[in-house]
Amino acid sequence: MTQRTLIKNLSASPDGPVSVSGWVDTVRDQKKVQFVVLRDESGAVQLVNPRTTDDDGATIPDELSDAISGLAQGTFLTATGELKHDERVKLGGVEVKLAALDIAGAAIAETPIADDSGVDKRMDWRFLDLRQPKNALIFRIQTTLEHAWRNYWVEHDFIELHTPKLMASASESKAELFEVDYFEGKAYLSQSPQFFKQMAQPAGFGKIFEIGPAFRADPSFTSRHATEFTSVDSEISWIDSHEDVMTLHEELLVAGFAAVKAKHGDEIKALFDLEVTVPTTPFPRIPLAEAKRIVAERGYEVPRHDDDMDPEGERQIAAWAAETYGHEFVFLTDYASSIRPFYHMRHGDDASLTNSYDLIFNGVEISTGAQREHRIDQLTANAIDKGLDPEELGFYLDFFRYGTPPHGGFGMGLSRVLMLMLHLPNLREATYLFRGPTRLTP
Numbered sequence: 001m002t003q004r005t006l007i008k009n010l011s012a013s014p015d016g017p018v019s020v021s022g023w024v025d026t027v028r029d030q031k032k033v034q035f036v037v038l039r040d041e042s043g044a045v046q047l048v049n050p051r052t053t054d055d056d057g058a059t060i061p062d063e064l065s066d067a068i069s070g071l072a073q074g075t076f077l078t079a080t081g082e083l084k085h086d087e088r089v090k091l092g093g094v095e096v097k098l099a100a101l102d103i104a105g106a107a108i109a110e111t112p113i114a115d116d117s118g119v120d121k122r123m124d125w126r127f128l129d130l131r132q133p134k135n136a137l138i139f140r141i142q143t144t145l146e147h148a149w150r151n152y153w154v155e156h157d158f159i160e161l162h163t164p165k166l167m168a169s170a171s172e173s174k175a176e177l178f179e180v181d182y183f184e185g186k187a188y189l190s191q192s193p194q195f196f197k198q199m200a201q202p203a204g205f206g207k208i209f210e211i212g213p214a215f216r217a218d219p220s221f222t223s224r225h226a227t228e229f230t231s232v233d234s235e236i237s238w239i240d241s242h243e244d245v246m247t248l249h250e251e252l253l254v255a256g257f258a259a260v261k262a263k264h265g266d267e268i269k270a271l272f273d274l275e276v277t278v279p280t281t282p283f284p285r286i287p288l289a290e291a292k293r294i295v296a297e298r299g300y301e302v303p304r305h306d307d308d309m310d311p312e313g314e315r316q317i318a319a320w321a322a323e324t325y326g327h328e329f330v331f332l333t334d335y336a337s338s339i340r341p342f343y344h345m346r347h348g349d350d351a352s353l354t355n356s357y358d359l360i361f362n363g364v365e366i367s368t369g370a371q372r373e374h375r376i377d378q379l380t381a382n383a384i385d386k387g388l389d390p391e392e393l394g395f396y397l398d399f400f401r402y403g404t405p406p407h408g409g410f411g412m413g414l415s416r417v418l419m420l421m422l423h424l425p426n427l428r429e430a431t432y433l434f435r436g437p438t439r440l441t442p
Contacts, residue, residue, distance in 0.1 A: 002080055008042035010083060010094045018083040018096060020045060023131065024075045024107070027068065031059060034068045036098075037091065038079060039131070046091045047079050049098040067101050074107035074128070119428055126433060126442055134271040138430055141264050142418055146211060148259035149232065152252055158207040158234070163196035165189060165213060169392065176216045178227075189215035192411055195396050197235040198343070198372060202404040209234045211414070219437045223426035224364055224416060228435040232417075235409030242345075242355040242371045245408040246331055249359060249369060250283045253329070253417075260421070272422055277328060283359075284325045287334040291317045307336035315363035333357045342382040344370040345408075359412070362420040369410030376400040 002019035010018070022040030036047040049068055052060040059065075071077075081099040089095045113125045122129040130136055153160070166180075166187045178189040193210055200208045214231040236248060260268075261276040268276055286294070288309060292302050295309075295316040302313040309317070309332060321330035334353045337346050344354040356370035373379045379400055380390050390397060418430035428434040433442060 004078070006042045007038070007040050007045045007092075010045055010096075011085075011092055013083060015083055015085060017080070019078060019080045020096060021078040021104075022076070024071050024073055024077065026073065027071050029069050034065060036068060036071065036079075038077075039133075041136070044091055044133075046089055046095040047081070047098050048095050064098060064101065067103070068098075072107040072109040073111060074131070075103060076105040076107075078102040078104065119426065123428055123434055123439065124442070130432075135429070137264065137267055137271055138418060138422065138424075139432060141260055141268070141422070142414070142430075144259050144263050145256045145417070146414075148256045149209075149211075149252055151259075152255040153207075153209045153234070156207065158209050159200070159205050161193075161197065161200060161205075161208050161210045162212060163190070163193040163210060165215070176218050178215050178217045191216055192231065193233050194343075194411070195399075197233055197409060198396075198407070199399050200235060201237050201374075201407040202399050202402060206238070207234075207236045214411075221437065224419070226415070226427055226431065226435055227437060229427075229431070230414040232412040232414050233409065235407060237405040237407045239371060239406055239408050242333070242357055242369065242408055245369045245371065245410055246283070246285065246333075246357060247281075249367065249410055249412075250279070250281050250329070254279055254281060256417075257421070268422070274423055276421065279327060279329050283329045283331055284321050284327055285331040285333055285357075286317070286321075288332050288336075289334070291332050294320050307339050309358070309365075311364075314360050314365055318360050318363035321360075328362050330360045331357045332360060337382075340370070342386045342388060343372050343379065345373045346378075346382070355408070359410075361417065362423070364416060364420055366416045366420065367410050367412035369408065371406070371408035374400060374404040374406055 002017050004019050004021050005013060007020055007022065020038060020040065022038045025037040025039045025044060028035040032051055032053065034049040034051065037044055038047055049064060051065055052062055054060055079096060079098055079101055081096045083094060083096055085094050087093050111128060113122055113128055166182065167190050168187065176191055180187050180189060192214055193212065197208055197210065210233045212231060213228060215228050217227065218225060234248065239245060257276060257278045261278055265276055268274060291309065292313065295302060295313050298316050298320065300312060300316050302310055317332065318330060321327050335356045337352055337354050340354045340356050344356045347353040347355065354370060356368065358365045359367040373382055376397065380397060383390055383393055415427050415430040419427050424430050
């Protein structure tokens with residue numbers, strides 16, 4: 001049996017016997033010749049079968065021709081034949097003259113989705129949707145991006161953790177918890193590894209990271225929210241301020257984007273018609289109060305019902321950063337303590353502000369980071385100030401009773417990064433299997 005060759009390797013293979021396996025993309029069943037475009041995970045190739053004719057030019061039926069005529073789009077098969085290099089062939093400059101087909105999995109002739117199907121319909125049939133080269137590329141990019149991040153972390157002596165996703169109490173907001181039965185009691189799905197990655201600091205780990213699932217019981221139907229998402233987290237000890245966290249954050253993103261551009265830049269240009277820009281460092285940094293002033297000067301007033309930046313404000317400040325610095329990223333810093341968690345360190349000279357930031361990418365917030373409060377007395381006071389009961393935070397506060405170094409970190413949404421990198425319309429496109437308030441399948 002001829003060993004399978006990936007389609008992307010055919011151009012470098014010599015003419016001669018070859019075997020390729022994949023699924024049928026298109027069939028052109030002509031009178032004198034049949035063409036099949038076969039795809040696999042690496043590319044597409046043209047298969048050709050000249051029909052046998054009699055002296056009068058009439059087609060003589062044969063088993064191979066009949067099999068080709070009966071192929072439906074999506075059928076998985078193995079094709080064996082003769083590889084031939086021919087620069088006239090538009091699809092890769094090679095083709096395979098068929099000798100035999102071995103059908104592994106026949107497809108139904110009628111497919112349930114089309115190129116113009118809406119995103120919800122496509123999500124219903126995600127396994128078919130992902131056969132499209134453009135959609136499949138998203139997850140090869142995701143693989144490269146995560147690999148580059150891990151390389152960065154490992155090369156800088158970070159420890160990878162896998163924190164539990166079943167929790168006895170909330171890590172962030174009780175209002176966004178999924179409650180599940182747990183034997184005789186209740187448990188909650190983790191909204192964030194926040195408490196556990198902080199626990200690694202008094203443990204003496206120094207620098208840690210995790211890429212793992214997180215869950216938010218948030219009934220949002222926006223293009224950027226999900227009830228289950230992949231969170232990219234890091235935490236480091238011995239920092240002077242949140243500036244050290246921002247430096248780590250931007251270096252990590254540069255490493256990831258550089259790897260994606262090097263490996264997939266040409267494909268992204270061909271399929272998405274855009275250039276991946278590797279960001280320069282340092283990223284622009286703007287205090288939130290100044291950012292609101294800039295946005296107001298651009299003609300948009302951020303609503304004053306809280307101290308945060310709203311989505312339109314994020315778009316406006318991102319546009320300003322692009323115009324002023326030519327940059328797709330911008331850090332918004334110095335958020336009010338009134339809207340930040342109790343564990344965010346407050347400014348030494350102004351307790352109304354925190355050593356924290358949000359990172360905006362192409363107009364959308366992708367991450368929150370901060371220096372953490374590591375002093376037990378101040379941390380307890382912050383919790384009380386937020387109306388929290390220190391007794392309920394006992395296991396967390398214990399981390400700080402036995403010595404903890406100054407530390408900080410961030411959490412970032414993986415799918416948001418992909419969505420914004422590739423200018424996709426919503427998070428569903430950048431998530432393998434999306435979960436939202438009305439979607440639990442497939």
